[in-house]
Amino acid sequence: MLIVIQHKQGTLSSVKNMDNVELVFLGTGGGRFATITQKRRTGGIRLISKTLNIHVDPGPGALIYSLEAGLNPQKIKAVLISHRHPDHYSNAEILVEAMTKGMLKKRGIVAAPSNILLGNKETGPAISTYHQQMIEQTITLKPGSNFEVGNTNIVSTQTRHTDPETVGFRFQIPEIGDIGYTADTEYFEGIENEYKGVRILIISVMRPLGSPWTGHMTPKEAIKIVDAVKPEMAVATHFGMKMIYSGPNYEIKHIEEKTGVPTIAAFDGMRLRIGEKIRIGKTKRNNQGSMEDFVKR
């Protein structure tokens, strides 16, 4: 499968060295039952370029599907966690072990809200202090926080979710422009302002049409955001059980129909290669190649 979306002329006139950022969807499921059953995987998203190797939201399966896709977790430079729900953080410690070369080298960045790093009244930290002491830089996120990973500025965006500390992300990548990720949120007035000007908007659409749920979106609310932001491409992900049974391709089609913005329902193992054009490809299972090949990635 190959879909190519042409970059709008003139909006990124200073961009050089295009075609070198890749997003790999190691999971497209969300919510308790999609996670428990693994009807869709919940490994999160890997963002890779020559200078970046970031894992976003390492839910259950992050380690396994990373290895299966041939993406060496020891190359990760930063782990970003949007909030303290298990489909977003469960594999964080094991990725920290990979990132720190088996806890032997103080290395890498973990950026997450305070309830992940410190815990709160109801919870302890989601990453142990033992693991945190080997992370080179821990960053506590709030909406509006700015931090850098390699050459990329990352802004934490606002959400409205059942975990009130949840943040989304806006990646400002010099080579290719901006990518937005809403994380888990319901629609609220002004959410579109967080993502104006992004080329790709990754949007969590957990529920099907006619089945709204507090803290989440159906295609109806996603349409409002996509229509206001008008990215080059919208990518819907984080499908819950009801959405999976209704059929994400069918449900997500409404977003493109109403907004005119090319919109896809992400699938497990999907790769988006982003340069001047956006190409959609598929990860081959057990794509590890030779051991030598694997170590180089």
Ligand SMILES: [Zn+2]
């Ligand atoms: Zn979730």
Ligand SMILES: [Zn+2]
């Ligand atoms: Zn959540």
